[in-house]
Amino acid sequence: MLLTGTGRLAPGGPSPWALLIRDGRIAWIGPPADAPDGQRVDLGAALVTPGLVDSHTHPVFAGDRSDEAAARLEGGAPYTDGGILRTVRATRAADDVTLEALVEARLRAALAAGTTTVECKSGYGLSLTEELRHLYIIKRVAQRVPVRVVTTFLGAHAVPPEASSLDGYATHVADEMIPAVARESLADFVDVFADAGFFDLATTESVARAALAAGLGVRLHAEQLARTGATELGVRLGAASVDHLEQLDAAGVTALAGSSTVATLLPAAAIVLRDRLPPARALLDAGATVALASDANAGTYGGFGSMPLVIGLGATLLGMSVIEALTAATSGGAAALRHPDVGSLSVGMAADLVAWDAEHEGAFALHLGAVRPTRIWIGGEEIDLGT
Numbered sequence: 001m002l003l004t005g006t007g008r009l010a011p012g013g014p015s016p017w018a019l020l021i022r023d024g025r026i027a028w029i030g031p032p033a034d035a036p037d038g039q040r041v042d043l044g045a046a047l048v049t050p051g052l053v054d055s056h057t058h059p060v061f062a063g064d065r066s067d068e069a070a071a072r073l074e075g076g077a078p079y080t081d082g083g084i085l086r087t088v089r090a091t092r093a094a095d096d097v098t099l100e101a102l103v104e105a106r107l108r109a110a111l112a113a114g115t116t117t118v119e120c121k122s123g124y125g126l127s128l129t130e131e132l133r134h135l136y137i138i139k140r141v142a143q144r145v146p147v148r149v150v151t152t153f154l155g156a157h158a159v160p161p162e163a164s165s166l167d168g169y170a171t172h173v174a175d176e177m178i179p180a181v182a183r184e185s186l187a188d189f190v191d192v193f194a195d196a197g198f199f200d201l202a203t204t205e206s207v208a209r210a211a212l213a214a215g216l217g218v219r220l221h222a223e224q225l226a227r228t229g230a231t232e233l234g235v236r237l238g239a240a241s242v243d244h245l246e247q248l249d250a251a252g253v254t255a256l257a258g259s260s261t262v263a264t265l266l267p268a269a270a271i272v273l274r275d276r277l278p279p280a281r282a283l284l285d286a287g288a289t290v291a292l293a294s295d296a297n298a299g300t301y302g303g304f305g306s307m308p309l310v311i312g313l314g315a316t317l318l319g320m321s322v323i324e325a326l327t328a329a330t331s332g333g334a335a336a337l338r339h340p341d342v343g344s345l346s347v348g349m350a351a352d353l354v355a356w357d358a359e360h361e362g363a364f365a366l367h368l369g370a371v372r373p374t375r376i377w378i379g380g381e382e383i384d385l386g387t
């Protein structure tokens, strides 16, 4: 199949353009006059981008914490593990059918908004049985929704109420939960909430080392609540990504710039918490690889289907150019997920593309959150958007 257009193939494509899809991959890109034969689909002047890559979400939960967000914004309780444990209670009480329906609706919302690869974390179960149940739910939903799913085990999200200590629970995660997750091939990555009041550097390292020993990748929630040094720990362990970074300082920026660890920024959660904004400009100027992701979750930002907004926030709030923000939400996310065949439009990459109801990528800023896909392809297959 040959896609053609007179508009922008962003970032960096020719205009007018033609793109040949063969066996689910991009086989050729160039001007239409030079295009090989193929069944032509003309996209006119529409902006066309790679499918968006949302490299940080927490979709497996039940319950509603909107009341908590409202109270926090009125100057009430700060963000602590108490909120996470409220979601853990509601999620443990939800049966498989209920949870699966919630996860499926969230992934379909993400896909309909242009996300073609999504990372899904567990982490609201916090027991071996519950965490495995949540990972199996992600696996079953991933078979029904055509989005590409990368799965992360986040047993070290908070310490459950029945655990006697942080150290004891971290040892349980490292010695029993991670081997079980690996044995059943339920996750690609292990994540740890490495922050003040959650997992300290010693317990984070023990969980991360268990992940690496089990053949799983590592990613960390880092530097959201306090500057802890979790960034340098992630770099030292070869983490694929450290995520949040609202409190990151110049030394942390330097550490990331000299590493293969991606800096993943989550501006929607930062503004809902009225937090500091992460140092996106400094990270880019220093040469770090930056990803933008939604952090859609139960308590600090609930927006599945929000990656167009997140790109707009990167460009308006974080000091990134629109192209930098779009790149961070596509190839940056792919780098954060170590998924090298998605996130950019070049020969050999998976044919994951989105045509938008816009003509220029500047619409992600100008129409903040209101740019919508008109057509989506994943692996060269067009997705039925039901419109």
Ligand SMILES: [Zn+2]
Pocket (backbone or CB within 6 Å): 056, 058, 221, 295, 297
């Ligand atoms: Zn998160």
